[in-house]
Amino acid sequence: QKEVEQNSGPLSVPEGAIASLNCTYSDRGSQSFFWYRQYSGKSPELIMSIYSNGDKEDGRFTAQLNKASQYVSLLIRDSQPSDSATYLCAFQTGANSKLTFGKGITLSVRP
Amino acid sequence: EPEVTQTPSHQVTQMGQEVILRCVPISNHLYFYWYRQILGQKVEFLVSFYNNEISEKSEIFDDQFSVERPDGSNFTLKIRSTKLEDSAMYFCASSTGTGINSPLHFGNGTRLTVT
Numbered sequence: 001q002k003e004v005e006q007n008s009g010p011l012s013v014p015e016g017a018i019a020s021l022n023c024t025y026s027d028r029g030s031q032s033f034f035w036y037r038q039y040s041g042k043s044p045e046l047i048m049s050i051y052s053n054g055d056k057e058d059g060r061f062t063a064q065l066n067k068a069s070q071y072v073s074l075l076i077r078d079s080q081p082s083d084s085a086t087y088l089c090a091f092q093t094g095a096n097s098k099l100t101f102g103k104g105i106t107l108s109v110r111p
Numbered sequence: 112e113p114e115v116t117q118t119p120s121h122q123v124t125q126m127g128q129e130v131i132l133r134c135v136p137i138s139n140h141l142y143f144y145w146y147r148q149i150l151g152q153k154v155e156f157l158v159s160f161y162n163n164e165i166s167e168k169s170e171i172f173d174d175q176f177s178v179e180r181p182d183g184s185n186f187t188l189k190i191r192s193t194k195l196e197d198s199a200m201y202f203c204a205s206s207t208g209t210g211i212n213s214p215l216h217f218g219n220g221t222r223l224t225v226t
Contacts, residue, residue: 098167103153
């Protein structure tokens with residue numbers, strides 16, 4: 001069964017720190033990876049997408065993908081209290097448009 | 112910015128009743144999805160829909176569930192005879208295509224409570 005595992009949380013960091021969120025996946029056929037942010041009671045909101053090995057940066061966010069290790073991470077620099085949310089890792093396989101989500105990790109940024 | 116809209120935002124129903132959850136996807140999107148999230152659990156795929164037919168469904172999407180695109184704008188999820196365990200947040204999503212260049216856009220969800 002295709003699974004996404006996210007390291008246990010919750011994660012608490014002080015304002016201004018770097019938050020590191022990690023995700024491993026079991027399906028080597030996975031091709032596209034996504035990080036979504038979900039505020040309590042709200043819908044998932046796309047933060048980053050990545051499909052090539054290496055880093056992809058967008059503002060304060062950097063996604064890192066290592067397909068050999070089946071590992072994808074999200075770094076949030078200069079964390080803000082407004083970044084406090086649950087971060088969901090998800091993947092797609094091949095032409096299949098379906099997303100498979102991890103359970104998420106809750107981030108709390110302390111002012 | 113165009114968005115996916117879902118109605119109602121909260122639906123309360125009695126066990127055994129039928130419910131219809133409604134979604135209006137983004138107008139130029141071609142792929143439509145339903146996901147659900149039981150409180151405290153992961154977002155789970157239910158069904159994807161393309162070209163007026165189901166393209167994939169999960170084990171959760173059994174005979175009690177059906178989807179329909181009755182006109183050019185609405186996309187509905189029907190649960191024929193609700194069970195207590197159907198209580199969850201149901202998210203509709205849409206995309207222009209498949210793959211990384213066609214991210215899913217989610218609606219705000221319908222919270223279904225079965226009593």
